[in-house]
Amino acid sequence: MSEATLEHGPAAPSAETIDNYKLGMWLYLASEVVIFGTLIAVYAVYRLNNAESVQHVQEELGLTLVSINTFLLLASSWAMVLGLREAQKDNPQGIVRWIGLTALLGTIFVVLQGVEYTELGHAGIHLGNEYGMRFYAPTAFHGAHVIIGVLWALYVMKQARKGVYNAKNYLGIEIFGLYWHFVDVVWIFLFTLIYLI
Amino acid sequence: MATITATPGLGSRTTEGAAIRAADLLRWSLDHKVIGLQYMASSLFFFIVGGTMAMLIRWELLTPALDLMADGTQYNALMTIHGSVMIFLWIIPMMAGFGNYLVPLMLGAKDMAFPWLNAFAFWLIPPAGVLMIAGWLVGPPEAGWTSYPPLSTLFSPDGQTMWAMSLHLLGVSSILGAINFVVTIRNMRPAGMTIWKMPLFVWAVLATAIIQVLATPFLTGGLTLLILDRTAGTSFFDPGSGGDVLLWQNVFWFYSHPAVYIMILPGFGMVSEVLAVHARKPVFGYRAIGLSSMSIALVGFTVWAHHMFTSLQPALRIPFMITSMIIAVPTGIKIFSWLGTIWGGKIRFTAAMLFALGFITLFVFGGIGGIFLAAVPVDIHLHDTYFVVGHFHFVLFGGSVFLIFAGIYHWFPKMTGRRMNERLGQLHFVTTYIGTFFTFVPQHIAGALGLPRRVAMYDPAFTNINTVISLAAFLLGISSLIFMYNILRSLSHGERVGGNPWRGLTLEWATTSPPPPWNFRGDPVPFDDPYGYGSDESGPYLDAVERRFPAPEEAAGA
């Protein structure tokens, strides 16, 4: 065996190529699933054993505000993918427009959630309540994720303006998309579990 | 796909030459080797901290009364921080350190997939350590490393909150590190290295990383609720206002049982490497060992409530006994495969090998103790006694720590280009082995006879046995001092070695010691079978490696 064969040129991919960042983001989301799972479980246990008192609070809550919020978030996801689509179509302005819409919708969502919280506060539902704490923990944790998402969207817009993204390179948007859609999915469950059931 | 994601924009490497200087460890660096050593150095520091606390614990327990400590609270704080430090700041980061240093090398990669994330994950540890220790100043945490409410919520001072925040940081750090490992192992293997040709250490790190990604979030969630209870007026764990104390116990063990495999699996990986190299024989049953790591990881998720046999609803206890016992099977496969590995080998009694062999005997003792505890009727008697303390020190000290020692003796030459002193190594082994036996075997007996854990004042009937335990523990302290001395001395005086002092076949040996900033010149070709010792091809390959990366003296001679 000769020294020469100890090392050679660049290695060929040993399997189907998956981008590092994409896999990394998916793994991160995997752990997020478990955290949200824990918080939701805590709520679900209470809901199971205190059906009537939850019913009562749900009447307090009402559905208008949160229904609007749900549509906002769904729409923001839609805007998000269309932004990605523009990138794949080599259209920077398109990206800025759609991602901008995403950020806007996200912001409104947070604001409305703030409004809802203050209303609930007046209705006497706060962290000290048996219901309150179990309600705020998951929703506020989700809200925090939306805020982070909005900031991230602004960053993506900045990059897009710089013309970073194009049909060849739209990974940055795709990764952000994964995060944003995940936050959307979490809301889909929170909406059904906390407000409808 | 050996892409390097370390773009200059993310910062540049601190190591110009191959040698990494102590000063580099204090700087922000993206080099996985520097980060690996940073993990190891900080962990060793915390080992000394935690160990010194252990010495104080044993000193206090020399007599049945309170003498060293002013009151029970102080003792509880000492014992709590000892446990937390040893688990979260010594074992887990140490294993991460080995992973960081070795995985890219074993894969022939230039670095981890996400160097910046890697560095970030490490730098979460120092602040966490500060939070953990500083708790002492504001009224220390005193609810044990398991911190069951309501003691940890309604009845504990602010240090408890800082303890929780510290664990929060460490949890995030370990999740980020794990993501990095999975991506690196999935994407950065060299051409021709299928998962079935990965070194077993890489297998073990992969299994560990999967547990970390899936289990640690439970801790994060639980701690979030605990901190809210302590600071925001919620009462998730306070039955007084609609909370539930068992919720914490469940969520905590959702994480903390899998965590015990986070603490041992990387070690399992290291021992496979060490045994094969120093017995000059292929690992016996490669696939079985690789797969058993995965099955341990999965079954490990189904046994958590065996820590709650005296608080769990009685009807639910038996199922967890069964799952707990099942874990003996994959673990047994490993043990027997290792015996098969040394059987018929040509065993070299290096310090690394001694610790690897010692591990086998000690860990099996601890594991069988675990089976005792898994049997519900017996555990009803043994729960929260020194039998449990004995069990987990056997598996953690006789297991994880022995393997860390073995790993350090084995890879120290690769990391520093110098060999550790074998004589001191043997002395270290003998003292540690004896110390471990006489510290933790009597603990089993004392527990079975009726000595509860976490007590500063105990029934005078247990004075003698506690004296034996304490004296043996002090021997452990001394042995650790020998070890520390050996490391410090070998850093400057150790015998210089070439790239492959042990004639190992895995890729980390196919480069200089220590490796250059990007690990390899060009992309290395892995030897087809990482454990092909005794095969006809291995000889020539190893000779070629030796000629390519000779020991300095030989280089001068040639």
Added chain:
Amino acid sequence: MNPSNNSNSLMTVVWILVAFVLLVVGGLIIAEATPLVLPPAASAEAVQVDELFKILMALGGSIWLLVQGAVIYSVIRFRARPGDDSDGASIHGNSTLEFVWTLIPSITVVILSIISFQVWVNITTAQENAQVVEARGARFLWSFSYDIPGETQNVNSTVLHTWVGQPVVLNLETADVNHAFWVPSMRIKQDLLAGRSTEARFTPILAGEYPVVCAELCGSGHGDMHSSIVVHEDEASFLDWFDEEAFIILNPPDDPAEGGQLLMTAGGVAGLYACAGCHTLEALGWDAIVAPNLENVADRAATRVPGMEVERYLLRSLFFPGEFLVPGYDNLMPQHQYQDPEEANYMPLDEALDIVAYLCTLTASGESACNVDMLPDVMTEMGMG
């Protein structure tokens, strides 16, 4: 290690058999050590648990000997002789062998699970006509209370009394954090969980006195939170004790100070007060060290807060323990309150008065340090009663 050679493989079989016998014998010898590592088995359950323990010792012992033996043998037989730097045989595995050592442990654990399950069923099945005792854990005191037939009051005791052959059911409640009720000699342990009531059952079979230990970390006095269980020879000798206690409870003295003393040793309507869990007071045989020593407390009470009378100081200390902490001690004392009998730490006012009256007599001189008649006024001043 190569089956091709017949005589060789025959030898292997023989050796395996020899080794197997040695292991079984070794395991059995180890199992004989069981009684040495366990306290006397004083309950019907303990006997069964010990059987299981013994089985585990035998199995675990032989498995450990097996591994230990294999390692030692390899270390001697397969060590590299000096100068020999060749490699070992290139063997990568042996599927039959691997199958065997997967199968055997699997079978073993299945058997172990079945045996353990049977023992578990046996020791948890409820017995008829069991004696029911309310057991209460409070930092850092155990108290047990028995109903007095036909009376509203209870007999409260810090020691658990029962008799040989009588099945006992303990209803476990905690006043504060989690504790764990453990009687090593009975092999029973059950956590007391805040917000739940749990239960422990056992049947003593050996007369004698055995330690009761708290096995769940509950704070600074955890190590000090122990009591004992007295197993009488028979019901008669149990009743001797019980009737005497009951008589004292049913015929309280009219002198407030004496009444107070009785309250502090035998408890009041709210059960036993946990004072003994933390305080030292030789007069009553208390030796806990978590809280201030009550020896001559009345003398010190007079001097602690300038211008405050003894009775006021003591009374306030009962209901607002945090108010004047003795230097060097944390505020661990439960805050008593007198309004709601349902609340934890309920202490009715009349009982509080008697207790203060008693504490007032704890002086060097032995003379009461305060004028008991003015206590009610103090109380009204403090907005109580």
Added chain:
Amino acid sequence: MTDQQQGAQDAHDAFLSDTTSIFGREITIQGGIYTVVFILLAVATVLEIIIGGLPEGVLLIPLLLAFAVIKATLVVMYYMHLKTDSRLFTWVLILPLLIALAAMLYLLAAPPTGYT
């Protein structure tokens, strides 16, 4: 180009075109499949809210949960491209879901108070 890559390529183009076929029918709409999915999500949500208003029934909760699952699946499949992306990602999602679900079911099944 392997078929696997080929398939990914086709999927990619499918996402880009404005015409998509659902239930065999071709429809052209600005935004293509993405918009179609959005409409489905919106409709599902409206239905959910209506059903949620109905009086309690045995089937109510399972039905609502089913809706939530369907909506989530749509987002994950089309917006997060799981449908066309690597199988590995599917596992990375399924595993934690199973574990979190198991934990949740356990906590729901284990009696929270009382001791039996």
